[in-house]
Amino acid sequence: MKSLACFMVIASLLLASPTFSQGDAGDLAKQSQNPVGNMISLPFQNNTSFGIGPNDSISNVLNIQPVYPVGLGKKWNLINRAIVPVIYQEPLFPEIGDSASGLGDTSYTGFISPAQPGKLIWGVGPSFLLPTSTEDQWASDKWSGGVGVVVMTMPGHWVLGLLVSNVWSFAGDADADEVNLLTLQPIINYNLKKGWYLTSVPVLTANWTAPSDNRWTIPLGGGFGRIVKWGKQPLDLSAQAFYNVEKPVPEISEGPNLTNQGESWTLRLQLKLLFPK
Secondary structure (H helix, E strand, O other): OHHHHHHHHHHHHHHHOOOOOHHHHHHHHHHHHOOOOOOEEEEEEEEEEEEEOOOOEEEEEEEEOOEEEEEEOOOEEEEEEEEEEEEEEOOOEOOEOOOEEEEOOEEEEEEEEEOOOOOOEEEEEEEEEEOOOOOHHHOOOEEEEEEEEEEEEOOOOEEEEEEEEEEEEEEEOOOOOOOEEEEEEEEEEEEOHHHEEEEEOOOEEEEOOOOOOOOEEEEEEEEEEEEEEEOOEEEEEEEEEEEEEEOOOOOOOOOOOOOOOOOOEEEEEEEEEEEOO
C-alpha cells in the first residue's frame, strides 16, 4: 500500500507539474544525476522488495538521502552524502517472529571533488556505517569505516558513472558479526526532451563475511524519470524496477542486515527536492 501511494503521488506530479525549458531541464537533470554535483538536494527514495526468503516476505525501505556540498577553497568541494533508512519488514520465516519497523544503520560518505571538473568527473573520500538501527534483525551493532570513490562522464545526452565503496567494522559490540561490505552503483542515464530521462542505477552489494556462494546481490533493471516544478520548487521524479539475478538466501542462523537480502525484485520510487544555486 505504501508503494502504491508513492507511485500515485509521483505519477500525478510527473503528468501534472509544469516543466522547465528544454535547456534548463537538461542542465538540471545532469546536475541531479551527478553524485558529486555542487547542488543541495533532498531525495526520498522508497524501495519495496518482494519475495524475500522462504516466507516470500515484503520489506519497505524509505531512504532519506540529504546531499550538502561545502566549498573547500576555490579548487575543491566536499560533497556530504548521508542515507537514513526507515524500514518495515515482514517476518522472513513461517511462524517465526513478527513484523518490525524502525531505523536502519545510517551511512555517510564525504566525497572530495574538484570544484571545476573536466570531462572526467571524480570524487573520493571516507565512508562510514553508523549503528543507528532500532531493531536487532537488521542491526550491525558495529561502527564501520572505509572509502568511497565515484568516477563519471557526461557525453551528450548521457550520464555514465560508477560509485564504489567498501566499509569494514572497527568498533562496537564485541559479540556482533564483523562487517565487510562492498557497494557498487553503476549510473546509466539518457536524457530526453522536456525533462524526461531513461535511467538504470542498480545497487550491487557483496557481504564478504558470508560464504562465497551466498554473498552477492546483483539486480538488473531500470526505469524513467522527469525534471518538473511543483510551484517554484524543482523536483526530480523517477521510477525503477529491478530483478535480482543473484541474491543471498537468508537463513535462520544468520545475523543482521537481512532486510535488503534475498528479495526477488524491487520497485524503487524517488522524489528528490532540488536546490540549484
